[in-house]
Amino acid sequence: MFLPALTEAISPLFRPIKYSLFPPLGLATLAGYLPASAQVSIHDEHVQRLDLDDGEVPDLVVVQVYITSARRAYEIADHYRALGSYVVLGGLHVTSLPEEAAQHGDTIFLGPGEDTWPVFLRDWAQGVAKARYVSVNRSLASLPPIRRDLIQRERYLVPNSIVVSRGCPHHCDFCYKDAFFEGGKSFYTQTVDAALAEIDRLPGRHLYFLDDHLFGNRRFAEALFAGMRGSNRLWQAAATVDAVLAPGLLEQAVAAGLRSLFVGFETVNAPNLAEQRKRQNVGRDYAAVVRRLHDNGVMVNGSFVFGMDGDGPDVFDRTVDWAIGAGIETATFHIMTPYPGTALFDRIAAQNRLLHRDWERYDTRQVVFEPRGMAPSQLEAGYWRAYKDFYRWGSIWRGASSKPTTRGRLRHMAYSAGWKKFEPMWNALIRGRQVLRALPLLESVLSMK
Numbered sequence: 062m063f064l065p066a067l068t069e070a071i072s073p074l075f076r077p078i079k080y081s082l083f084p085p086l087g088l089a090t091l092a093g094y095l096p097a098s099a100q101v102s103i104h105d106e107h108v109q110r111l112d113l114d115d116g117e118v119p120d121l122v123v124v125q126v127y128i129t130s131a132r133r134a135y136e137i138a139d140h141y142r143a144l145g146s147y148v149v150l151g152g153l154h155v156t157s158l159p160e161e162a163a164q165h166g167d168t169i170f171l172g173p174g175e176d177t178w179p180v181f182l183r184d185w186a187q188g189v190a191k192a193r194y195v196s197v198n199r200s201l202a203s204l205p206p207i208r209r210d211l212i213q214r215e216r217y218l219v220p221n222s223i224v225v226s227r228g229c230p231h232h233c234d235f236c237y238k239d240a241f242f243e244g245g246k247s248f249y250t251q252t253v254d255a256a257l258a259e260i261d262r263l264p265g266r267h268l269y270f271l272d273d274h275l276f277g278n279r280r281f282a283e284a285l286f287a288g289m290r291g292s293n294r295l296w297q298a299a300a301t302v303d304a305v306l307a308p309g310l311l312e313q314a315v316a317a318g319l320r321s322l323f324v325g326f327e328t329v330n331a332p333n334l335a336e337q338r339k340r341q342n343v344g345r346d347y348a349a350v351v352r353r354l355h356d357n358g359v360m361v362n363g364s365f366v367f368g369m370d371g372d373g374p375d376v377f378d379r380t381v382d383w384a385i386g387a388g389i390e391t392a393t394f395h396i397m398t399p400y401p402g403t404a405l406f407d408r409i410a411a412q413n414r415l416l417h418r419d420w421e422r423y424d425t426r427q428v429v430f431e432p433r434g435m436a437p438s439q440l441e442a443g444y445w446r447a448y449k450d451f452y453r454w455g456s457i458w459r460g461a462s463s464k465p466t467t468r469g470r471l472r473h474m475a476y477s478a479g480w481k482k483f484e485p486m487w488n489a490l491i492r493g494r495q496v497l498r499a500l501p502l503l504e505s506v507l508s509m510k
């Protein structure tokens with residue numbers, strides 16, 4: 062089973078820490094369905110060099126395809142097909158562009174794999190596998206335990222990543238979600254008992270929930286947090302601004318160990334929100350969102366997108382200024398990127414504004430469309446400047462000074478600087494396969510509530 066990487070992630074010179082954060086959970090989930098007798102291995106190119114010429118010819122090769130790694134994924138698929146392996150492809154990009162993917166695999170999968178994958182395994186064992194399986198029955202009810210034994214834990218800073226739901230209840234125009242879950246439910250959860258059992262299987266204290274919106278189903282979230290209370294866990298997750306403002310829910314998450322939250326603010330230009338159908342953000346007081354999180358001891362990773370139609374060249378300074386002033390600890394900036402299959406892609410393509418279809422460059426750091434309010438070069442330069450400005454020592458200090466206590470200021474400095482100011486240290490740890498050793502450090506910063 063292969064998770065191919067985009068070129069940057071395998072640079073011989075420098076490997077950004079973000080590619081050594083999380084193990085390939087999707088593949089480990091699919092591996093759970095294989096019979097106990099199967100010999101299986103997972104290869105994550107983000108953290109290990111692939112040796113395709115090692116003389117092995119597997120019976121079955123599984124490749125997970127993201128947009129930015131599609132070219133590499135097809136290369137691996139073609140290689141094994143030529144050797145005679147049966148090659149299957151699935152994941153987000155296959156679902157967006159099945160005709161493209163079908164040229165490189167014996168079987169392709171559209172949508173999540175929990176319903177189609179076990180059916181395929183039976184068909185394949187009987188020699189009657191179909192060329193295409195499309196997911197329609199969405200449920201996590203009979204999910205087997207994830208094969209975490211196939212993950213090389215020491216290669217990741219956050220080996221305990223976990224997802225207890227799929228999808229999201231919202232419908233933002235730029236998001237992968239509606240295209241991926243087309244044809245069935247687009248938001249569903251495990252049972253609370255199954256989610257708690259999966260959490261129990263994870264060693265240590267720290268967890269990172271990769272769910273798109275962990276707070277998306279209030280009843281589920283409340284029961285989950287109640288079940289986690291008293292377990293001494295420390296965890297991070299993602300949720301929307303409206304869920305943060307909802308009375309009572311955040312407090313329950315914090316009591317269960319929440320210490321840092323990824324929040325999709327997306328834009329400080331209000332008209333952009335309507336354009337992107339980001340309705341859950343419309344009319345919300347972003348400053349109140351950050352205040353509420355900080356008052357509860359939760360650090361904020363704010364996510365922002367540049368290049369929406371309402372954005373002019375002033376958007377970068379305004380966004381960065383606001384984020385620093387609000388005391389946001391870490392920020393993730395993106396250049397708006399129309400992923401194939403999304404409503405945004407259809408709109409931009411219909412307006413003839415796509416610059417090219419070179420998927421490898423659809424990495425949210427390069428401009429792939431004609432923006433309305435500035436030139437592509439301005440957008441790209443502004444994006445890089447935003448990162449530089451946000452993570453300057455002076456900015457980190459300014460953000461930290463907004464915290465009322467010395468402990469709060471120290472936590473802000475340690476988290477923000479640790480993330481972006483020590484890249485050479487991360488690079489050395491990754492190369493020495495020692496990255497997991499930094500986890501206690503992350504845990505101690507998170508626990509400085």
Ligand code: B12
Nearest residue numbers: 084085087125127128129130151152153170173174424425
């Ligand atoms: C964790 C994560 C990362 C991690 C690690 C990825 C990993 N180890 O898998 C890191 C930080 C490295 C990362 C990096 C990037 N990411 Co990312 N990431 C995610 C995130 C938050 C969770 C992925 C996850 O674990 N999901 C849970 C598991 C269970 O689901 P899954 O992996 O999708 O697998 C299921 C199905 O897809 C399917 N399936 C998958 N493969 C196959 C194969 C077969 C044969 C079958 C049957 C089924 C199947 O079955 C699985 C079980 O249901 C997603 C958001 C999301 N909700 O998916 C974004 C997401 C995947 N990332 C995205 C992007 C854009 C990026 C970056 C380009 C961002 C950047 N600017 O750097 C980079 C580059 C990624 C690359 N290598 O090409 C986009 C992808 C868009 C697209 N159309 O491909 C997403 C959707 C975020 C978003 N909302 O836009 N990412």
Ligand code: SF4
Nearest residue numbers: 229231232233236273
């Ligand atoms: S809230 Fe986030 S995950 Fe949900 S549809 Fe919007 S962008 Fe996608």
